[in-house]
Amino acid sequence: MFGGVVGIEIAFPEVQRDQVRTGLEFWAGPSTRKFAREFGVDIQKVRGSGQRGRITKEDIQQFIKRSMLARERAPTRSTQGIANFDLLPWPKVDFTKFGEIERQARSRIQKVSAANLARNWVMIPAVTYHDDADITDLEEFRAVLNKENQKDEPKITLLAFLIKAAVAALKQCPRLNSSLDGEDLILKKYFHIGFAVDTPGGLVVPVIRNADQKGIQEIAKETASLAILAREGKLKPDQMQGASFTISSLGGIGGTYCAPIVNAPEVAILAVNKSAMKPVWNGKQFVPRLICPLSMTADHRVIDGALATHFTTHLTQLLGDFRKVML
Numbered sequence: 001m002f003g004g005v006v007g008i009e010i011a012f013p014e015v016q017r018d019q020v021r022t023g024l025e026f027w028a029g030p031s032t033r034k035f036a037r038e039f040g041v042d043i044q045k046v047r048g049s050g051q052r053g054r055i056t057k058e059d060i061q062q063f064i065k066r067s068m069l070a071r072e073r074a075p076t077r078s079t080q081g082i083a084n085f086d087l088l089p090w091p092k093v094d095f096t097k098f099g100e101i102e103r104q105a106r107s108r109i110q111k112v113s114a115a116n117l118a119r120n121w122v123m124i125p126a127v128t129y130h131d132d133a134d135i136t137d138l139e140e141f142r143a144v145l146n147k148e149n150q151k152d153e154p155k156i157t158l159l160a161f162l163i164k165a166a167v168a169a170l171k172q173c174p175r176l177n178s179s180l181d182g183e184d185l186i187l188k189k190y191f192h193i194g195f196a197v198d199t200p201g202g203l204v205v206p207v208i209r210n211a212d213q214k215g216i217q218e219i220a221k222e223t224a225s226l227a228i229l230a231r232e233g234k235l236k237p238d239q240m241q242g243a244s245f246t247i248s249s250l251g252g253i254g255g256t257y258c259a260p261i262v263n264a265p266e267v268a269i270l271a272v273n274k275s276a277m278k279p280v281w282n283g284k285q286f287v288p289r290l291i292c293p294l295s296m297t298a299d300h301r302v303i304d305g306a307l308a309t310h311f312t313t314h315l316t317q318l319l320g321d322f323r324k325v326m327l
């Protein structure tokens, strides 16, 4: 029954442990006060049912029960202001009945991103489009660049090329670099690209500002230093703000395709999974090519299927022949 104690504490953060008044109107014995303190209950809010208004342990238990019920019935943060979905309550299961468990507290970042993801999932009619980019030549070029690189220079990553190619594709398809504002669309003339970083504390998204004005080397350097700051939990708020498009690069981990959730108020997000050598028909024969899977999720209120497919097609062409980024 008291599995939701944390919830009670959140409901009454103002509880001050030693502030219990002991006049007749709030009279409670020491063990009852201790009981209230243990569950984070502000005893001044409890109505006593005992003699001359004395507060009993049962009063505290009833108070906790009522508070928990009120919290369950109240609209959650993810549905407030969106719609009354009239959903079933979240299933409450005593997992210990089925086996050994371990309860873990979620990090602040995990809780914040969960709330944002839930809102974006519910509010955005999202469609994911998949495509394959032939990055054989690009990876050969990157290998040459890294070989020529000075030892103290940061590695030129595929992510830097992805950011640069995404900017070029966004310039071709400006609606993907926009945000909804009421009935209007805000088309952004800047290209600030967020990239997801997996950190021990959870997912964070630092931003490369004005990526259109930066070279590959500069972007590689900046993503590397922002990723380090992210993993050390040292990113400043302004280093995570203002993105107009986001890239989630999962290729270093694996996967074939995925369906990323749009990072509102942006309207599109690109996920990139692990490239692999595949046989590709060149009109005469099958040739081995390095194929990189792309998944782009778009807000269908802003981007229809034709535009989304133009974007992914253009992006795969750019990654297939990176010289086209300069056009």
Ligand code: CAO
Pocket: 157, 158, 159, 195, 196, 197, 198, 199, 203, 227, 248, 249, 250, 251, 252, 253, 260, 272, 273, 274, 275, 276, 292
């Ligand atoms: N295909 C094949 N290999 C790839 C690849 C791809 N698409 N992308 C990267 N790699 C390889 C790289 O070549 C590198 O190998 P080498 O060390 O042999 O060169 C290795 O994977 C690691 O890559 P990297 O150090 O260049 O890092 P990255 O640019 O791939 O990624 C970062 C940087 C910060 C994006 C990444 O570390 C990260 O955190 N990714 C997770 C993002 C995430 O969690 N997204 C989910 C969001 S929604 O829940």
